[in-house]
Amino acid sequence: MKKLLLISFLIVLSGCSTISNIFMAPYDTNEYKLVNQVRTIAEVQKCDPASIDTLYNTALEAKNFSEYLPRNDKTISMMNDLFTLVDELHKKNNPSATYCKLKLNIIGKSAEDIQQVIGNRPR
Numbered sequence: 001m002k003k004l005l006l007i008s009f010l011i012v013l014s015g016c017s018t019i020s021n022i023f024m025a026p027y028d029t030n031e032y033k034l035v036n037q038v039r040t041i042a043e044v045q046k047c048d049p050a051s052i053d054t055l056y057n058t059a060l061e062a063k064n065f066s067e068y069l070p071r072n073d074k075t076i077s078m079m080n081d082l083f084t085l086v087d088e089l090h091k092k093n094n095p096s097a098t099y100c101k102l103k104l105n106i107i108g109k110s111a112e113d114i115q116q117v118i119g120n121r122p123r
Contacts, residue, residue, distance in 0.1 A: 025072040027121040034062035035118060038082065039111035047100035052090055055107070059086035078114045085110060 041055045063083040066076050089095065089103045 024121060025069050025075065027118065027123045028069065031062070031066055031069070031075070032115065032118045034058060034065055035079075035082075035111050035114045038062060038086070039108050039115065042104045042108035042111060045101055045104055047095065047097060047104070052100075056086050056090040059083045059107075075114070075118060078110075078117065082107065082110050082114060 037058045038055065041051065041058060044051070059082055063079045066072055066079045069075075085103070085107050089100065089107070092099070095103070
């Protein structure tokens with residue numbers, strides 16, 4: 001009887017895992033790479049216009065890449081939020097060094113959080 005309960009329990013657990021995978025986008029190397037690039041650029045902490053432009057373009061590419069992937073609603077929302085953070089920095093005319101560094105820290109942390117979510121997807 002105990003073996004039957006254990007086997008039933010294991011079947012239910014594996015079934016739930018399979019069902020959750022149906023509603024979640026699979027791991028995407030390109031999506032992860034783009035978020036990694038945003039995080040890396042932010043961690044370098046360069047506040048010159050060229051670096052901020054590169055950060056903006058990479059964040060925009062990440063947002064656009066994720067936009068139409070199936071079953072990807074949560075990541076799309078996170079990418080949109082990340083892009084908003086980058087866009088705020090990009091639109092700022094001559095940001096102070098302190099503002100820029102703090103904003104880059106926030107962007108880097110947000111990108112890291114997204115990496116953790118994407119990295120934990122089923123492969």
